[in-house]
Amino acid sequence: FGGNSLRRLQGKPLDQIDLDKLKSINPYDAGSLRAAANSPIQGSSADIIKIAMINLYQELQKYQARLLLQVHDELIFEIPPDEWEELQVKIRETMESAVELTVPLVVEIHAGENWMEAK
Structure with missing residues (x-):
């Protein structure tokens, strides 16, 4: 792909990018691509957990x-x-209904005397 490979891809439609060539990019560019792909996922996850926390705060009163x-x-x-x-039922229901998604939002609940025991 050569130097500045990611810069040459900037703004291109996905159907014009040869994904096989991306397999051989340098580690720095590979890390940049992973970060770019991961950021919206982590940001969305953070937003969902914040909404759930706000809803749970009301319920826990x-x-x-x-x-x-x-x-x-x-x-x-x-x-x-x-x-x-x-x-445990209310927490699960509140968290799973924090946002409407096209895929199910599944919540696991564990209990214990401390965090390590609950894992």
Whole structure:
């Protein structure tokens, strides 16, 4: 592909780009392409988790449970045992319905005395 290979692709329609040639680009350009592809995905994921957190904040006002921490796409809660059964359903429903997508948004919920135990 040669030097400045990505610059020559800038603004070109996807159907005019030979994807086989992209397999042999230098590591720096390859990293740039990965970052460019990943940024919209990570940004969308961050937006979805923020919407879910706002919706969960409203829901949790009726309980003693508290949202403690967000780590990437995970939320860590402190939930009294007597609220667990009811809240795990509400948390899942609230998170899975944060945005409407063409694919299902699936939420896994785990419990434990600490974060490591819940994984």
